[in-house]
Amino acid sequence: MASENTSRIRGLRILMVEDEMMLAMSLEDTLRRLGCEVVMAGRLHKALKLAETEEIDGALLDVNLAGERVYPVAAELDRRGIPYVLMTGYGNDMLDADYRSCPALMKPFQADEMKRVAEATFKPD
Amino acid sequence: MPTHSTHRRKQASRQAEDVNTSAPAAAPLIVGIGASAGGLEAFKTFFAHMPADSGMAFVLVQHLAPEHKSMLAELLQRGTDMPVAEAEDGAEVAPNHVFVIPPNATLTIEHGRLGIDNPAPARAHRRPIDTFFGSLAEDQGENAVGIVLSGTGSDGSLGVRAIKEHGGLTLAQAEFDSHAQEGMPYSAAATGLVDYVLQIAEMPAKLADYRRHLATVADRKGSDGARRDAADHLQTICRLLRERIGHDFSEYKTKTLTRRIQRRMQVLQIDSVPDYIERLKAEPRQLELLFHELLIGVTRFFRDSEAWDALQQTVLPQLFKDKGASDTLRVWVPGCATGEEAWSVAMLLREAMSRREEPNPKVQIFGTDIDDGAVAMARSGRYHKPMPGLSPERLERWFVEDGDGYVPGKALREICIFSPHSLVKDPPFSKLDLICCRNLLIYLQPALQDRVLAKFHYALKPGGWLFLGQAEGVSRNAKLFGTIDKKHRLYRRSDQPTPPLSGFISSPGRSAAAPAHPSAGPVPRAGDERLDRDAREALEAYSPAWVIIDRHQEILRFSGGETRRYLEPSPGAASFNLLGIARKTLRPALRAAVRQAFADGRPVVRERVTLKTDGGSRAVTLIVKPLDQRGSELAVVAFRDEGVHDHDGTAPVAADAGNAELEQELHVTKVQLNAAISELESTNEEMKSANEEYQSVNEELQSSNEELETSKEEMQSMNEELQTVNAELISKNNDLSRANSDVQNFLDSTRIATVFLDRDLCIRNFTPDMKELFHLRESDLGRPITELAGQLQSVDLKRDVEKVLRTLAVTERDVIVKGGAASYLMRVLPYRSISDVIEGVIITFVDISERKRAEEAQARLAAIVSSSQDAIVGHALDGTILSWNTAAEKIFGYPAAEAFGRPMTMLLPEGLQDELPRLIRRMRHGQNPTPQSDVARIKRGGEEIEVSLTVSPVLGADGKLIGASTIARDIGDRKRVEEERGRLAAIIEHADDAIVSKDLDGIIRTWNAGAERLFGYRAEEVIGKPITILMPEDRDDEESGILARIRRGEVVEQYDTVRRRKDGSLVDISLSVSPIRDAAGRVTSASKIAQDISVRRAGEAHREMLLHELSHRIKNTLATVQAIVAQTLASAPDPKTFQATFQARLVALSHAHELLMQGNWQGAALRELISRLLAPYRNDQRSQWTLEGKDIEINPKATLALGMVLHELATNAAKYGALSKPAGHVEVKWQVKRDGTLHLVWAERDGPRVEKPERRGFGSRLIVDGLNHELDADVQLEYKPTGLRCTIDVALEAVASERVDE
Secondary structure (H helix, E strand, O other): OOOOOOOOOOOOEEEEEOOOHHHHHHHHHHHHHOOOEEEEEOOHHHHHHHHHHOOOOEEEEEOEEOOEEOHHHHHHHHHHOOOEEEEEOOOHHHOOHHHOOOOEEEOOOOHHHHHHHHHHHHOOO | OOOHHHHHHHHHHHHHHHHHOOOOOOOOOEEEEEEOOOHHHHHHHHHHOOOOOOOOEEEEEEOOOOOOOOOHHHHHHOOOOOOEEEOOOOOEOOOOOEEEOOOOOEEEEEOOEEEEEOOOOOHHHOOHHHHHHHHHHHHHHHHEEEEEOOOOOOOOHHHHHHHHHOOOEEEEEOOOOOOOOOHHHHHHHHOOOOOEEEOHHHHHHHHHHHHHHHHHHHOOEOOOOOEHHHHHOHHHHHHHHHHHOOOOOOOEOHHHHHHHHHHHHHHHOOOOHHHHHHHHHHOHHHHHHHHHHHHOOOOOOOOOHHHHHHHHHHHHHHHHOOOOOOOEEEEEEEOOOOOHHHHHHHHHHHHHHHHOOOOOOEEEEEEEEOOHHHHHHHHHOOEOOOOOOOOHHHHHHHEEEEOOEEEEOHHHHOOEEEEEOOOOOOOOOOOEEEEEEOOOHHHEOHHHHHHHHHHHHHHEEEEEEEEEOOOOOOHHHOOOEEEEEOOOOEEEEOOOOOOOOOOOOOOOOOOOOOOOOHHHOOOOOHHHHHHHHHHHHHHOOOOOEEEEEEOOOEEEEEOOHHHHHOEOOOOOOOOOEHHHHEOHHHHHHHHHHHHHHHHHOOOEEEEEEEEEEOOEEEEEEEEEEEOOOOOOOEEEEEEEEEEEOOOOOOOOOOHHHHHHHHHHHHHHHHHHHHHHHHHHHHHHHHHHHHHHHHHHHHHHHHHHHHHHHHHHHHHHHHHHHHHHHHHHHHHHHHHHHHHHHHHHHHHHHHOOEEEEEEOOOEEEEEOHHHHHHHOOOHHHOOOEHHHOHHHEOOOOHHHHHHHHHHHOOOEEEEEEEOOOOEEEEEEEEEEEOOOOOEEEEEEEEEEOHHHHHHHHHHHHHHHHHHHOOOEEEEEEOOOEEEEEOHHHHHHHOOOHHHHOOOEHHHHOOOOOOOHHHHHHHHHHOOOOOOOOEEEEEEOOOOOEEEEEEEEEEEEOOOOOEEEEEEEEEEOHHHHHHHHHHHHHHHHHHHOOOEEEEEEOOOEEEEEOHHHHHHHOOOHHHHOOOEHHHHOOHHHHHHHHHHHHHHHOOOOEEEEEEEEEOOOOOEEEEEEEEEEEEOOOOOEEEEEEEEEEOHHHHHHHHHHHHHHHHHHHHHHHHHHHHHHHHHHHHHHOOOHHHHHHHHHHHHHHHHHHHHHHHHOOOOOEEHHHHHHHHHHHHEOOOOEOEEEEOOOOEEOHHHHHHHHHHHHHHHHHHHHOOHHHOOOOEEEEEEEEOOOOEEEEEEEEEOOOOOOOOOOOOHHHHHHHHHHHHHHOOEEEEEEEOOEEEEEEEEEHHHHEOOOOOO
């Protein structure tokens, strides 16, 4: 279990895009325990709206959203300069060429791993 | 053959010679020259080299035609200055003259004068050269010369022998030009008795040398023609012969020896005997020649025929008298030379036996001679005509013609045995009935004659017969042999003990001079003896009487009549012992004197020994004087009369005187007594020691006797055995003769040319057919076959034979005899003797010309049959298959081996089985059975095939029908091929793939429907066009690579490539190209098969996508499970609860997955989903839940999400709600509203009372937020007191399954 006390991302507002209900709930719980405020979306169109409008510090994006790719959301976040981490059940090489250098979590992953990647991405030193 | 009268004359001349000694030393050489064919040239050459004043006389003996007058003398006269004349009867043969034989005459010579007998004998017996040479030899001795020149046959050979025997010179022609014939000279030289074999031109010089030599040695010859100086050296030469050759001739007659040695010297032209001895020492060959010279003996059949008649009439009846089958008649012919005498005896005995009626005894004739060569000739028994002495009847009866000569027949051979044997050296034969030894003793000295006769006496049985030559006799041994026929020299053994044979083996140290008998002492020369005799007679009256005695007092000589005064024969056996016949009063003194004289070797004189006679007593002086010095054997004893015994000169008148006389006498007596006593004592001593010696000798003799007895028994038993063995051998010999005759007849009858070769490839024997094949003649026996192999073309006979000898395997070879007309099978086999020794080879030649031709014809036909495409089957009349060619194997399926011997009917279909007999019947009637027809046949395995059939008769050599031949052509095959082709074309036409063929230049030849579809071109558009129209621009070179590989016969395996369609678009294809070959296997074109692979490519892409999807889903599912674990763990109070809850949630998840799997992951039925989730809550009696609504397919996402939500609802109900009580009930209803919303209601009733929970648990969070999050659904959860109610509204398009159209 990730240690909440030492979280460097405490207080950050995070967009969490994941279509898998159980997984989304589990990630939400984890982020909240780390002291983050969570904004959630399960579908591309909702996620895109949130990415355009919400004041957020970072985002966790599941690449495959019920058959749709999450790249438009990522593009919006890039435009806004908001850091994000991609989550995928496919291998890294299945990512679009433009996003292969982005920080990524390969499903399934552990909470600690998510914490480390999230901290490194959203709160770099 | 000489006539009877010439024969007589020859005998007479021989006697004359014996008396008269030989021709005077100055007599001219008489040269006899014999010739036949080619003789004229030879004569001319001879006289061209012969000076006219040679001092020799020439007699030419030419074979002339009897009825033609000869021109020979005239012809020869032109070539010489000597007078040449035809010989006339009685003409004296003068030096420097040439005499020529007249036609039709027999020429002889006697006392230097020619004799002519007309007419000549019949041609078969005519041998004028032999006849003349024979008479020349006897008449002229060493002055005779015989020359044999060109001619055929063997005339002259016997004559040469005669001349040689009489010491003459013999020559034969050596080299031959085109005129000359080699037969006669070869035959003469082959006797081994020709001194020189020379070219004709060299002969005159040789003759001149010879004559000169004769003249120079003439003065050294004694009155008998023998050289005195030679006689002086006889001992030396004899010693040489004894040492080097091993034969002792020292006891042969000096004259004979001398003459033979002299002849050798003349031949060698050596003048002095010491020179000749040196030559003998230096050249062993000369010793051998001398040895043979010494052994020359002339013999012939029935020599002195009257003597033989006497033998036949007098002796033979006696010989056979009382002889039965079990007896043996043994005859010995010592010194048999070349055997004529032995064969003569054999003939006589055989003739006698054939006359007898009683069973005949076994006859053995032993012919022996010291000369090995002569014995070999005797044994072979090959004689040439003429055979003088042998009557035509006997020749016919007892001899067999063999080649150009005659050999004794089996009857004679059976009884004659020849072996080398020395009469002097070797032990004699024994138990003989007859010894026939003629003209041998004359060569021996008397002492040796005596020994030989003693041997004969020993060898003969009591009463055995001795048959001697005309000049021989037994007079010196009359006691041993009684004379039966003095004239013909027939004697019979007397019953006397045989005198001691003085050793069978003559020791080398033995002195030839040592006399075997006293009488053989030194013999004074004849001239001296006469003087002595005269002197003795003159002095007789004045000299004392004397006798000569030997050591044993035997008297050898008496002087004149005066001796009788001192001798006085005693009564009883006659004796010459001096002491036995001397007057008694003389004996004591005489004995003493003789003893002393022999002991001391000095003369002893005893004076005034009293001799009492009838008339008173006289005084005698005894003188004993040894004739030689000490050790001598002889002594002379003389008696000198000293007048009346007067006792010191006074008459015995007074008593004193009487006393004195008595005293004197007493004194003398005492002296004599003393001498007698001492003599007696010494004699006693001698007797004693002699007695002891005799006793020991006696013992030795006794033991020797016992040994001899034993030996005798052994010998007898051995003899028995030998006789048995002999009997066996005789019977075996008979078998062999029969077998030999069988083999001979067999070989003659085989008509197979066969030749037997020895290891050196020389011909040993051959069959008559060989004569035709190789032109072999009898005279080729012994010649190497390689000289004759020229008849065979290109055959290395020598190599074949050597190979057979090496490997012992039979070699066969076809050979063509020169000219190519005939072929022979030559077979070379090793020749194994009975003892399995390879002694050569047998070569047989079998004429195979016919077979060869037949084989060739057959091979040609067989090749045609074998290579035919049609089945050709030969069969017998009963249908049995006899031949079956390759095509038949193919068409009918039976291998030849299986078809042979089976009936043709196996090929006939049911119901047509009688076809063959019908055909045969028709053929028997001479009808041509079938024109070609198409019929059905059964192949191996039962398949029916259609063939075109022709049947023809097969006729035997006699024109009779012996079978039939069937020719069948498979026409079903042709039809099948056509069908097959149609089928293949259809397959190609309807194949999905594009199938195209093109030629080796890349021009399209065929184009199927598949190709039309794939490439868009129609067939008629592209056939004849190059295949490159299908090529995209960048692949132009691909086609050339394909064509190159096809030309090499390679297959281009399937590979992916691109082609251009008619519309210009590219199409991905998989292509394979294979070569097409014609019947000969050459590549003529190519076929290519192309497949569109764009669809396959799409499928491959889809599969890849699915795999990625699967991976994604599994990972998502695992992430979901992870989330479930996390959520369940957060809410579970204890592990047990956690386990149960977690398991239930996993089961729900897996139910949802299961349904999705069943729906091929496309979706699931809503009703089924709910039923499964609620299935645990269904009792056996009743269901606590009900479902209501039109079933819809929902997508995987909705399935999973709804599955989880409904599971939470059911779990909650089971824990707290309606399902926790038996009476409780859950109702699930759903419907799709008009606005496209799915409205689903979960309603519980009859459960426990419901209160809204204070804390929102995971379940309600999942139910409300989860569906909302995942499906954008609107979820209402109402906690009514009657029961929980959950309403879900969700857009149908979010949940409904949209089937992917693959």
